[in-house]
Amino acid sequence: MSKFQGLDAYTRSAKYELLPFKFDRLEGDNYVITNMTGEYLEVAKPELHVLLAKDLATEHPLFASLRAKHFIRYADEQAPLDLLALKLRTKLSRLTGFTSLHIFVVTLRCDHSCPYCQVSRQMDGETSFDMTPDMADKALDFVFRSPNPAIKIEFQGGEPLLNFEMVRYVVEAAKRRNLDEKRDLEFVIATTLSLLTDEVLAFCHKHDIILSTSLDGPADLHNANRPRVGRDSFERFEAGLAKARNVLGVDRVSALMTTTDKSLPRVREIIDEYVRLGFNGIFLRALSPYGFAIKTRKFMTYDTERWLEFYKEGLAYILELNKAGIPFVEHYASLILKKMLTSNDPGYVDLMNPAGAGIAAIVFNYDGSVYASDESRMLAEMGDQTFRLGDILTDSYEDIILSDVLLDALEQSFTLSAPMCSDCAFEPYCGAEPVFHHAIFKDVLGRKAESSFCKRNMSIFKHLIGLMNSDASTRRLFMQWANAC
């Protein structure tokens, strides 16, 4: 009575069509292919050629996955196009929000004198390095011109707590305006915690302010990076951390590290320090080129290779921790994994295309200058004003946002029309980095073949793909990282 038909009856035999995708070599002759929304598959070279010639057999083990991940389709199928369009739209939807991160540099005064910092100046008293209320008001006008329903205001310096009155001024003024604006308003203060007082903490608690601090590693490493009169940066940090957590809550204090060449041999110790202090993740940051004189060749080859070793060792240690039952995240990997494994974009300024400068983040400096990004400001402090967009006191929102400086940088660095980037399989995971490339190459595009940004990121992309392919539990862990809020 069998009216049932076998699998053959439902297997299509027409020739398939290729959907848009890119490919690049992984290891040896193994390739990775990526579709328009960043979904990927590993394919061996001979298979890739057969695939491209549209000769891949339906029975081939890869065939079903190629179809499911929208690398191929049959010409009469509409669903793959609708789904790709939907995913693409989701990925791009963050752009319509426009600028979300607004950095207020309230003072250049600082109680530390870190060697790699370009921006800090004298200690107390000197108020000519402080932002004025006038500038703050105009900056807030600018902030609320952004259409984004979620606005983040971050205070930086120097040490913002040295001009706490300005922090207070901006927070209170912003909240007053927000009664009408009704945005989702978030405040962050980037501080070393060395100058935390009860009064400051009470204010932060009242207004739900997050503290973003620096932790470079164990005490000796941290103190070596962060000289302070009294040589007690770490001790003050640790005391401030406990106090802040107590008043604000453990989730309201986050830490970022600065990586110097002293950090490179000590990644496990640095992670251990984060674990010891109860942080649930670390952002293994790249070496910043801004602090050092930009030594192109040395910086490029030795330092990038050495940094990659540092990164991979750190990531491996973190995976061990997770296997041992200690949830701990590497944040840079999380950002990338979000782009690889979901249709969401993490909105991380340095990994955006079009570049995040201006359109995702903007900086209001203590002197009224407006910069396209934090890097732009640092570049200016080194003498290069290329990415200064204007003056908050004299220029209008349109002057600044529509300035040629900004628009040219965005357009020229756009990866989908950049040499090497436009063909690169990893482009969906990467970003345009006009300021960095301008700093190194004096050109917003840069020569990617010589760019440490490119080399570093490409190596990490391949590394993460390799890790996921070799171990299902790592793959699942990475999916969790990619989907964390």
Place this chain on the structure above:
Amino acid sequence: MAGLAELIFDGQLYGAEAIQKAAYRAMHAFTLDLKVDGDNILCTLVGNITTEQEAFERAVEEFRKDVLDYQLRAQLQAETAPIRNLIIGLAFSNARLNPSE
């Protein structure tokens, strides 16, 4: 002593653009002189002063693979350009899309 290599590509099979793109990718190791001679494309690869011989040779090998890859990419790009535009059009059109909006 800078590395030096000469390669000949069949102009029927490989476009100059593929070769140039592959060379761009390799510029950390060498620079390229390109000359068309009838049906052939003659390539002279001149290693950078700072590139050692072994690194240069590895770069040449990668270059040869890259030329083929870029040639294939060009074909793939040409073939899928219409459908890519269709998908982008769908993505940007107001109608129909985004269930979660």
Place this chain on the structure above:
Amino acid sequence: MLKLAGKVGRIQLVEVQDRPLLLQVSNNPAIPMVLRATRAFLVSEQELPEGYLHYLIPEGLEWRTQELEGKSSFTLLPNDYNYLGHGDIIRLDGQAIRVLFRANSGHNSLLVTEQCNHYCLMCSQPPKNIDDSWILDELEALIPLIPRETPEVGFSGGEPTLAGARFINLIRMMKSYLPRTVVHVLSNGRMFADESFARQYAEVDHPDIMIGIPLYSDDPDLHDYIVQAPGAFHETVQGILNLKRLNQKVEIRIVLHKQSISRLPQLCEYIARNLLFVDHVTLMGLEMIGFTRANLNALWIDPADYRNVLSEAVGILAAYRMNVSVYNHQLCLVNDDVLPYYRKSISDWKNEYVPECDGCARKSECGGFFASGVRNGYSRGITPFLPRS
């Protein structure tokens, strides 16, 4: 397992009955006469209240027929129906009774039609290609009788949406008569690929309704094979997209057997990448009834052999923060990482157990088996949990 339909014993009718009788059952002797006139009274040892339209006498109380002889309509019920209770709704049709609704059950499922445009290898309700629109007539009569505090009602088939506008009308009636009742529809979703049908459905604007749509593979050919219908996958996906565009709740249901297990993690990744916005994903064990037995070779895989694949699948969906539930599995056959998503049972059919379960300390947490499973085959991996000392 409950018997829901069958022949009854002796019937006495004091009026001519030319069509089936739809009756609400009552065991309350105190309700007013106006209500008794449309209801059936469930006879017990107590005094018989007058004025009911019909009396149901359990066969164990046959002697009570004397009291009603010549006076009122009654039906003698076989012992199988001793479970009947207040608020249930029955159909009496000549020699037969059918229980259409049970007030006690959390999971009433109303069959809309036996027609279907699929022919799934593991179909538990094999399709019949006949005109059974009388069922729709009956449902339209039934819905107004359903108690208003009923928490949930399901619609199934066959393929319910084949009833077209009449299906949408049923949903509208559910909203009108049972505004506080959650509705769950089982459908292959293909009808919703037609935008105007999807829109009509959405326009009913039912306050709490979910459509459960099966998707068995990320490989369209494999899915089409499992449901035995070419083009099914694509139409189903279009249907899901249309429903979600209109903000309607959708659940994806995956029955686990040899065919769907083969690409289960890939299917879950496909759902996570393309259909992240669906409201729920359920993974269900195979029921050994209907067509399943005819296709056993293609379908049967011991759940003990796929427990790790199930863990991987659930892990993927959970990593993407989707709502996941696992049904119809015995507790000893799933890994610990599945437990947060394990649901004890999908219906309140009496949970049955097998000899291998003797002495198990966690029976009360386990869904047990369907009777069909006990009868027709189950895992060799059933192992009792030992009591913790």
